[in-house]
Amino acid sequence: MTATNYDLAVAYRIYPKVSKAPPVFGDNKLKLAELCLKSFKNSLGSLKVKMWALLDNCPSEYEELFKKYFDINDLEIIKLPGIGNRGTLKKQIHILSEQNVSKIVYFAEDDYFYMPNQFETMVNFIRNSKDVDFLSPYDNPDYYNLDLHRYSSKIKIFGNRHWRSVSCTTVTFLTSRENLRKVKNVIGTYSKETTYTKGNYDSSYWMSLTKYKVFNLFALIKYLVLGDRNFFRIAKAWFFCWWQILFGKRWKLWVPTPSIATHMESNGLAPNIDWLKLMDKEINEMNSRGC
Numbered sequence: 001m002t003a004t005n006y007d008l009a010v011a012y013r014i015y016p017k018v019s020k021a022p023p024v025f026g027d028n029k030l031k032l033a034e035l036c037l038k039s040f041k042n043s044l045g046s047l048k049v050k051m052w053a054l055l056d057n058c059p060s061e062y063e064e065l066f067k068k069y070f071d072i073n074d075l076e077i078i079k080l081p082g083i084g085n086r087g088t089l090k091k092q093i094h095i096l097s098e099q100n101v102s103k104i105v106y107f108a109e110d111d112y113f114y115m116p117n118q119f120e121t122m123v124n125f126i127r128n129s130k131d132v133d134f135l136s137p138y139d140n141p142d143y144y145n146l147d148l149h150r151y152s153s154k155i156k157i158f159g160n161r162h163w164r165s166v167s168c169t170t171v172t173f174l175t176s177r178e179n180l181r182k183v184k185n186v187i188g189t190y191s192k193e194t195t196y197t198k199g200n201y202d203s204s205y206w207m208s209l210t211k212y213k214v215f216n217l218f219a220l221i222k223y224l225v226l227g228d229r230n231f232f233r234i235a236k237a238w239f240f241c242w243w244q245i246l247f248g249k250r251w252k253l254w255v256p257t258p259s260i261a262t263h264m265e266s267n268g269l270a271p272n273i274d275w276l277k278l279m280d281k282e283i284n285e286m287n288s289r290g291c
Contacts, residue, residue, distance in 0.1 A: 006050040006074075008123060009102035009177070011092040012037075013054040014062060014110035015085075022111065022264040024279055031286075033110050034065055036264065039282055041069045043114035043260070047123060050101045051075050054091055057082035086191040086199055089171055093188060097180045105180055109172045111264040112138070113279060118260045121159035122174050125254075129158070133179050133251040134209075136169035139259035139270040147219075148203075148230045151212050154252070161256045167212030168203040168233075169253060170263065183209060183251065189240040200240040203233050208241035209251040 018029045025032035051074055053066040063077050078095075080088065089107075096105040104123055114137065126132045143149045143166060153164040171190070180187075186209060189200040207214050214237050223231035238245060259270030269275050 005048075006102040007047040008044075008049045008104050008106055009052075009096055009099050010049055010106045010108055011052045011054060011095045012040075012066075012108040012110070013056060013088040013092060014058060015056045015088075016058045016062065020111060020263075020265040021267070023266045023269065023276060024264075024283065030061055030065070032264065033062065034286065035279065035282055036110055036113055037065060037069055038286065039114040039116070039261075039278075040108065040112070040119075042116045042282075043119040045117040045120050047120055049074060050099070052078060052095050054078050054080060054088050056080045056084070056088050090188065090191045093180070093184050097177065097184050099177070103177050104174065105177050106174045107171055109170070112172055112261045113264055113275065113282075114261040115259075115273075115278070121161065121256075122260065125158045125163070126174060126176065129156070131252050132156075132163075132254055133175065134169075134253040135174040136166075136172065136253065136255045137174070137259065137261035138169065138172065138263055139255050139257050140169065140263070141268060141271055143255070144271065146230070147228075148213060148233065156254070161258065161260075163254045163256055165210070165252050166255050167210050167253075168206030169255065171202050172261075172263075173253075179251075182249075183244075186241055186244050186248075192240065201233055201236050204236035205241060206253060207233065208237045208244045209248070210253050211245060211250045214238065214245050 016029050022032055051070045055062050066075055092107050122135045126135055156163045186205050189205050192199050213219055220234050258272055262270040262275055
């Protein structure tokens with residue numbers, strides 16, 4: 001296969017337990033997983049997608065779920081024996097950096113809900129903008145509420161949305177295969193075990209890449225004095241990725257306003273969108289099909 005077969009390569013990791021407090025299906029992970037996967041499929045629109053499904057200690061129903069929404073010819077099922085969050089991210093990095101079917105890659109978690117027919121905007125944005133290195137679909141409310149995000153952002157307009165540069169996001173993001181190969185050792189610190197800690201925070205490895213806040217000594221001291229956990233975010237960035245902070249490229253990470261997706265956590269829904277209304281519509285469609 002050549003790198004032009006697919007518009008997008010996706011490594012989608014899924015675990016059969018509810019880890020947060022979602023706004024719907026809080027006691028039924030299979031239903032929650034289907035809702036999120038269905039919304040993801042609907043968001044992809046006409047994009048041709050190669051999907052790797054990383055099933056971490058999942059029963060057979062989860063394999064059938066992916067077969068329901070993705071063509072078997074575009075799908076690879078990888079069954080894992082419960083290697084956890086950090087282990088599955090490591091597998092994603094390996095798969096997406098080594099595959100040769102698409103130049104654009106996406107790291108997906110199983111607890112995100114997507115707007116319909118919007119994902120192609122992200123793919124076009126990264127294809128057509130030289131200074132767009134990474135994209136998150138999630139306009140995290142933390143950007144508006146945490147002192148950690150008080151900095152000057154760059155602003156772009158593309159695809160009927162405002163996009164701004166941010167310091168960090170979650171482990172759900174879009175980038176190019178080329179960029180991933182250059183930063184995979186940085187992202188891989190998320191899974192790195194040491195004598196002192198189980199691994200880097202996702203926010204911390206992002207901050208080492210974007211370099212927001214990491215040189216702000218005043219902020220670091222303030223967080224330490226206040227006992228603010230943001231101290232540990234910056235400290236871990238330096239502990240694990242000092243070489244990237246001092247000598248590496250400053251990468252640009254962008255997020256959309258309004259959001260293209262939201263994390264399925266009741267107190268972390270992306271702002272200014274009636275997500276519950278959209279979820280109800282998808283749930284009704286699921287139920288009408290006898291799901």
